[in-house]
Amino acid sequence: MEIITFIAKKLLWLIPTFFGITVISFTVMHLAPGEPMALQANFNPKMTPEMRERLRRAYGLDKPLYVQYARWLKGLVTFDLGRSFSPDRRPVWDKIKERLPVTLLINCLSMLLIIVVSVPLGVAAAVRHNSPFDHITTVLVYLGYAAPSFWLALLAMILFGIKLEWLPISGLHSLMGYSAMSTMEKVMDWARHLVLPVTVSAVGGLAGLSRYMKSSMLEVLRQDYILTARAKGLPENRVIYRHALRNALLPLITILGLSVPGLIGGSVIFESLFAIPGVGQLMWSSVMARDYPVLMGNLVIVAVLTLLGNLLADIGYALADPRVRKGIEGEQ
């Protein structure tokens, strides 16, 4: 039963946080000097003050701020984010909706890659603490942490795309002959296009998580129950993988939840670099075009996604940790 209370509490907390997100998004856009209409109007020399006033009224910008906020919020909960300023005038939500799957796919894949690589790496470094292997991974972790991801992307494009010609460096699929491919070929084509973006966007997370995994594992290995397990004469493998790893993995769930905004933020760079039509690229092009409704919609949707990611992490933690599951107050 306790777990239900726990989840209910987390769900209740979502409401104020969601309001916070909307208030901040709204404030950010309205505190910025010069309103969006002014920017648009400045590009049009024929704009008269009367026309500008009419436009302002049409977009509700003449109303007091709280009225504008209430109106915008009402639209938001029904997924009505207004229409894009760009010539196509499409609803913002449609634009975001069609781009979300690609961004989510890439982020999930790189998250998976991060887990699959950094958990064993961190464990191995902790078990062989202070060995040459440990030192080499430490150096790599520092490098991975400090290297700008878009630079790594450029280097990878030069090496694998241009010099070796192994992998394509732009788009989600081939432009030529894609429609004629069989399903299997299409999947392979996608995979080839996704290798570079997914790998490069995982580097930062890889460094962070393997480092975290290592210190978490070292911490666990110092605990009394590990000593007990060893004293019972259990084989070392069993101690490491059954007793220690399961405990060391727990904080990982939270860390993964916290890394969601970083990953989504990174998609701005990777999607514009690799020409992938996702949310990040939409964000970038809407900044360039000063497409204010799209910008605002993007900001809110992305923050809500992060919020949901954190919620999933909290629930995951609760399910995995018997102390929370059974409602026992842990030491933390």
Next chain:
Amino acid sequence: MKLLKELMKNPMSCTGLLFVVALALIAIFAKELSPYDPQAIDTYHILEAPSQSHLLGTDALGRDVLSRLIYGTRISLLVGIVAVGIATAIGTVLGAIAGFYGGVVDMVIMRLVDVMLCFPTIFLIMAVIAFLEPSIWNIMAVIGLTSWMGVARLVRAEFLSLRSRDFVLAARVIGASDWRILFGHILPNAIAPVIVAATLGVGSAILTESALSFLGIGVQPPTPSWGNMLTAGKDNIEIAWWLSVFPGLAILITVLAYNLLGEGLREVLDPRTKRS
């Protein structure tokens, strides 16, 4: 002095410190160190590979890459340090107030931190920058305003544990004002982790600036910044590898130096959080 000695003992933090000092010197003496004027266009020598006369090659306008890298150090360090200064100031004040007063004040501030952490920083920055002139001052302010949350949490935790100590009680008994207790008595005891976080923060602020400049919404050309030099690298990716390799290397080295120094400071100043 003792701190310096401790830092020099560890090979990692020693390297970090030396590089941080060297980079600061490069930024200060950029004019003296540059072999060419970083803005000088030379149409006879465009996109030349590294050679004797241009050690790191030239870009699409024939400008010397090495000189532009050296001047770029100024931009990166300036943005990194000022942005972190802003973030640290905001984070320290909010964290101190939250930790010291607790209750509703604490709850409101910490909720704000949670909400801010839901936004991918770069999205938030981009949303603000879309409506501002992309000047270096705006970039610094915006990076500072969107990266104070970590410091706030840290300072709050310190203040929570320090506020019930005897020296706080003593200060209160002699009639010190809240302001004075907060920043005159508790803060000096909580400063170590703040310094560590600020040093590490410089690295990530530099990364953020270079990413923004790379996307074309940060420092604008012709002012050389490592980020916008990499944009040129991308544009000439098929013919001029040196435009992509060197600016990134400069970012890597700088961020690494600050991170190493930060980790070193953590070990020296804050033995409790000693990491392996």
